[in-house]
Amino acid sequence: MLEPINVSLESLNLITLTPMLIAIAGALIILVIDLINNKLHKSLYVMLTILILFIDFGSVLGLNVNERGFFDVMLIDGISIISQLMIIGGSMIFIPLALTSKRFHEYSYPEFFALFLFMIAGFQFMVATDNLILIFVGLETASLSLYTLIALHNRANSYEAAVKYFTMGALAAAFFAMGSAVVYALTGSVELYKVAEVMATRMNETGLMIAIYGSSVLLLVAFAFKLSLFPFHTWAPDVYEGASAPLAGYMSVVPKIAAFVVSIRIFGMYIDLGVEWIRITILVLAVITMTLANIMALVQDDVKRMLAYSSISHAGFIMAALALDTTEGNTSIFLYYALFMFTNLGAFAMLWISRHKTRRFNKRYDHPYEKFSGLIQIMPMGAVVMAIFMLSLAGVPPFSVFWGKIYVMQAAVNAGYVWLAVIMGLNSAIAAYYYLKLIVYMFLKDPEKNVDIVYYNMSKPLIVIIGFATVATVTAIFYVQPLLSYLYYMISASGY
């Protein structure tokens, strides 16, 4: 007969669950409000979402570092706190982009906002645990919500994008489940800290290495899909193109932060155990990803697809930092994304405000380069802001991404990988070409005929968000130091 389980409420440490519960409760509140009155304007939901996220943000800030809770399933360490803060912060910049001057289909449903909050809760679960099952649950909650959000854009290619993403995501989930199963078979546990303990004792057993390596490869494939690493990156450009511009920008940052946190936990563990193969595999994948994506980005005709490939390349850049498995390497991941977030969301927001209902410049693409030609003559401020985002993405100092890049490269040099830093440098040089291409179109070419306004979709909230992203991009030099020391402190406190 089973013993009744005695659990005291205190030992559950429910406080570790509050941030996610706040997001979920907020989503439910939004659904209830819609039930009561379904004629409410989207601006109400946007502001409500921001307020809920604000509370969520505050509750994360209030968490203590290195606590466990809920049967030791929840793990609140430094990286889980900073990644949650970044996820919520990124979401808070993203959601006001719904307040366009033109009406778009998806924002007329309150469900959009509820799904959005569910998704955030999913990401938060993903990063705040080292239990493979809860990671899986968080990943799926978030991903399923995200597929729906993409499809809500209500265009032929957004359905295509959603279905493509869903299929790929399902495949990734299968790989993740298989990898976890192998890990469980090897160690009898799905909790990473126990897994690490057991694996460390069994490392010398003959014939086991292949199984350990196999499990890591299965898990790597799963996350390679999510992080759009070569050769599992092919879905990304199509999905980004089909999704609305802000959502594409969001996808290139926030889900990747969550996936990177899990990757740090899983692959950091493997590398710590001395599985050098996995480090080499990750490095090779990372180098191929950044190079190939850069080369692909060179030949794109559409700015959004170019930005999609560019964010794949940036992900490769960061993945290389993960393989270093040093505190600096891990810090660089967060620093890079914290800085990249503003710039990239800003760049996608600039595409968003130039979005027309119809494709006026090209039958195939929404944002061909021609659309932006001669922008300096039509709208100087818009051209300058976009140019700043592009220069920042290219890694021109003193704009934000440069500081991330230099820190990643410094981490690579410090870990003894000078060749990696050289490859990163050369890749930044290749990347400069396609960012420059847009600047050339905006500044050096004459406008296409019959163009009245490019930034058709502009509204005050969007200007505020873009202005905020611009300020964050330009003044990065002043806040890198506090950001860096906070991140470094949090990461070294949690032992990575």
Place this chain on the structure above:
Amino acid sequence: MENILSILVFFPLIAGLLGFVIDKDSIRSYGITVTTIEFFLSLWLWFSFDMNNAGMQFVEMLPIIPDMGISYYLGADGISLFIIIMTTLMTLIGMASMGETKNIKNMIISLLFLEMTMIGVFVSLDAIIFYLFWELSLVPMLYIIGAWGGPLRIYAAIKFFLYTFTGSLIMLVGMLFVAYTYHDLTGVWSFAITDWYALVLPVEYQLWLFGAFFIGFAIKVPMFPFHTWIPYAHGQAPTIGSVILAAVLLKMGTYGFVRFSLPMFPDAAVMAITPIAILSLIMVVYTAMIAYVQKDMKQVIAYSSVSHMGIIMLGLFAMNAEGLSGSVFQMLSHGIVSGALFMLVGMIYERRHTKQLSEFGGLAAVMPKYAIIFGIMLMASVGLPLTIGFVGEFLVLLGFYKVSPIMTIIAGTSIILGSVYMLRVMKLAFFGPLDNEENKKLKDLNSRETWSLIPLVAIVIWLGVYPKPVLEPIDNSVKALLVFMDEKAITQEAKDMIITAKSNKEAK
């Protein structure tokens, strides 16, 4: 004003930002006023400069990112002082003589931003701040070439940007590695160049790092075989773009060698003397030959400017005071002379809308003032005694003679080859029959053009006759640099090669 360097850097930036609100018709006067003030500020720097102090002066230090060892760290010594003054002077004169009228507001603002980045490069003592200004200087130049240039302007602008950007990223990795080594030895992160000077690196490291920095700087100089971007850049750039490019931007490369490569890697620098000398000689002779066959007047000047950069490179690696001082002096003279020549070509281009030498002939008859000034600048470019070009070139050759007499003789042909192609330009453009109908109606220089060129003519002759006020502070800092390199060098060959001023005196 101990913080005059910060003022020098940020004054053009603030002026550029404020320039956005100035009315289009008044922007030219605004730009000229601002650059004049900036020029006087740089003169102030000269007057408050302590000529007897060979070290860094007006030092400012403010940690920005202490965790990474990056600080806002500025300073100037005798080497950078005159380059700064030359930068402000050439920006002022280039702007005053500018004939552009299209989108003049954007042009003036870009020039002001460019001035900020150029001065920033020459005053930074922190590698990352140096890199920051170095990269940022590409952006306004890209716009200037790309927006006001010739038919192939976009190609030229992108080529310019990508070439330099690639080189400097390799240099950045080198910088990061130096910082890492510094951290390894001292436990402190620092990107300050003066801290790095204290670092004694093994020869193998020095060679690799010298290579990384070399790529960054050599592309900018531009050294053969990395020079292919410059004919496009000069060929397509508007006059003002070529003036700034030749006068200042190319000097960033040679300045980088003086500031980074020589003091940080003395052994590697000594080992690199022969290969760099060979590349420089190829630059000198080969580009001079190319210059001779050009049909386009501006391309002649462009190739001659590359050829003279070869002389500067040669002097930098002479490893003695004459060669190095001569080389730094040649940077100034090259800046002023080639800048003036590009302006002159620009003036005739505005009148005739062609730069083909075959279109001209006998211009001396219709444009006497123009011909005289062109003649003086041409002579200075060739290196005629009593002009500014002679001093630097002579010192460089004198200095390099101690390294290799044969190479010096080959380099000396630059004066002969220079006069060959320059006199060809003179002959084809100014003498001979005035048989082209359109040339007969040409107007001579107007007062704006004359008055922007006369200061340059005055400097060319003044410093040609009496270079001491400029040469002395340069010499001081160069000697200090050589003594430092000598002390720091590990290998005996390097110590033998680096001839410090002290041993010079003993020899006498």
